[in-house]
Amino acid sequence: MENVTPSSRRQFLKMSGLAGAASLLTGSATASGNHPDKLPKVAGQAKNVIFLVVDGLSNGTVGLAHHWKLRHQQQPLNWIQLFERKDIHRAYQDTASASSPVTDSSAAASSWGCGQRINNGAVNVTPGGESLKPILSYAKEAGKATGLVTTCRVTHATPAGFAANVAKRNMEDEIAQQYFERGIDVILGGGARHFTQKQEDGSVNKLIPQFKDQGYTYVKNGSELAAAAKGQGPLLGLFANSHIPYMIDRESDGVEPDTPGLIDMFRAALARLDRAENGFLLQVEAGRVDHAGHANDAGAILREFLEFDACIPVALEYIDAHPDTMLVITTDHGTGGCQLNGAGVSYNDSGPALEQINQIKYSFEWLHQRLMEAQQFEPKYVKMAFGIDATADQAAIVQRAIDSQAKYLSGAFIEAFGPQIKEMTAVGWTSSKHTAECVELFAFGPGSETVPAFVKNYEIFGIINNTLGIQTS
Known part of the structure; x- marks a missing residue:
């Protein structure tokens, strides 16, 4: 296992607020029993990377949403239409963690974020307690802007896997603090409660004023976000105390009517990051598909995935206009084993x-x-x-x-x-838990041709960094 140099480690620990913590290792190091295959040479280099992820997308959820959309809108899912594109590189992804064939979201995102499989429940911290430099920190060091967008709390497991180091994923106050210290340029989602933190001595650490003092535009609703998208500089948007309400609830009675949806946040993030001279790395997560899967909530999971599906044309439009952009579309694992089943005689009731x-x-x-x-x-x-x-x-x-x-x-x-x-x-449903199913991954743009047909989740880290021309060892 190869360490970064002592001087670079000290510099990153100081920047990340991890001074005194476990030594920080490069993500290209390999953990026991976790040996990435040698990556092929990058045929093209990207300026930007957009990483679209649906948390907890079972294969059966795709089938449910596909047939619903065909029946109601007479067109296939954008996800399904990806299979017909000739410029796509498609892979099947193994989603296991270091501790189980069934991963949790923090271990799954960390595999992308640090290049190693770690135990369920941790964020970019190895089973041995070593903190691995996350991918957004590499991008920042390379002069790129960085962004995290989610319908969950922004300090939740999946966005944290790209940017933070904590031993336990529920250390969300610490994750928020690290986002500030590491200078993530665009942060959009829920989780405002973790940006006003009560300390052990009874004092309150108010992170939002600190972000503002560092030049961030802070927005709290959709109207403010729309205006901010036209501006420049770093952006912090917190639109709920916890997770952003489900799409089905926002549609039905205007629950929190000025709360932006995923597509609104995605467009705003692109508008701000597009101005970055040296490019950007942006993760966008539809996090509540997973929550609906855990709840076995058919109505919610359908609407959450359809909301994500509407983001795919936005991403494709951007890469068509910016061919120096790599686009990855995938999920971290399945949740709940959702399926549209056969019903009635000869299954004729499944359509109705x-x-x-x-x-x-x-x-x-x-x-x-x-x-x-x-x-x-x-x-x-x-x-x-x-x-x-x-x-x-x-x-x-x-x-x-x-x-x-x-x-x-x-x-x-x-x-x-x-x-x-x-x-x-x-x-x-098969359960209210995660599943071990292998999942689809789509890649477009420079570097996408280096994605193997069967890819292990931790290999994505090296593919992205190679594509961006970032050295990790």
Whole structure:
């Protein structure tokens, strides 16, 4: 395992706020049992990289959304249309972590971010406790602008995997602090709560004023974001205290009506980063597909993936105008094992079930919030959310969860309404957990031809850096 030089390590530790922490290693070092194959020579070099990731996209979710869009909009998913492009380099990606064939999001993103597989739950920290320099830090050292966009908290596992070093992914206050210290140029998503931090001595560390003092434009809603997209310099946008509300909830009754969606944030990030003289590295995440998969929430997962799918033409339009840009589109793992199943005689009811899914107007999260506010089961909210008239037995299941002050009511919803929603929508699930399925990866532009047909997640780090001409060892 090859270390960076002592002087460069000290410089990065000082810059990253990791002084006194474990020694920082280059991401090109290999962990035990984790040996990247030799990468082919880069045929072309990119100025920019756009990395589009759907967190938790099971292959079955693609099938569900594809047939829904064909039925309702008479056109295939943009994701499906990628298969027909001749300028695409397509791969199948192994998503395992160092500790399990089933990865979590922090280990998956860290494999892209540092070039090694690490244990589930960590962010760019090896099983031995070594902190590995993340890919956005390499990009900054090479003079490139950097950006993170997500529908989750910006300090959540996937964006953190490109930019931070913490032993545990829930150290989100520390992750926010590292974003500031490492000078991430564009940060857009939820998670405002981690930018006002209460210290052990009772004092409050308010990061937002510090960002402003460093020249960041700070925005809190869609209107401010639209105006800021026309400006220059670093940009911080925090649009929710925690995660950004699900697309299905924002569509149904204008929940937080001035909250920007993923495509709005993506366009704004491109507008700001496009002005970077030496190019940029931007990660954009549809993070809540994963959350809907964990909840077995068919209506929410469909809308979240469709929102991501609408970002694909934006990315393709940008690389058409900027052929020196590499584009990667992929997911980190599957979640929930979502599938549109056969229903009815000769499966003839599966098509009509794609109409029935439109009966779902709100997410499980929306229903959870309404019932916890009421502190009692309210059948009207179930009717609003799912179009279902709840029975006494269903009400009792949910009420028990409310009385126990459950952190999430999704388990109770699955028990009470899951079979009925499955019969209605023909959407089934293998679990409420991540899956080990291999996943699709698409690459365009310079360097994309170096992506092998079967790629291990940690190999992407080297491919991107090689394409950008960045030396990591």
